[in-house]
Amino acid sequence: VDFLNHAAAPNASSDWDEESGSVEVRALADLSKGDEVLLSYGCLSNPLLWRTYGFTLPFRSEPMWTCTFSQQELSEASDAAEELE
Known part of the structure; x- marks a missing residue:
């Protein structure tokens, strides 16, 4: 998912859905209209x-x-x- 930016404290998570062959993005907190959806790319x-x-x-x-x-x-x-040793 390269259309969402990285954050150390993300407000969303993503998972791959095998059945639908798609990425599911879920909010981790309430988001308001206009809020940027941020994922963690990991500790890199x-x-x-x-x-x-x-x-x-x-x-x-x-x-x-x-x-x-x-x-x-x-x-x-x-x-x-x-x-x-």
Whole structure:
């Protein structure tokens, strides 16, 4: 559902209805005429939000950090952890 904006405190939720093949959007609170309907895209890092949706959150709102590791780095970390056991 890309026609609804993201909010950390959304006023709606969405679910996929298998039977009808459609998305159902439900208000989580009473909405007035003209209110923007907002969904949560989830707890995503700014790099992922940027790549997926084309926007970022203000720095203080960053919900988590994203780290990228190579296969070699993961293997080395796993080996080091085994040595500690």
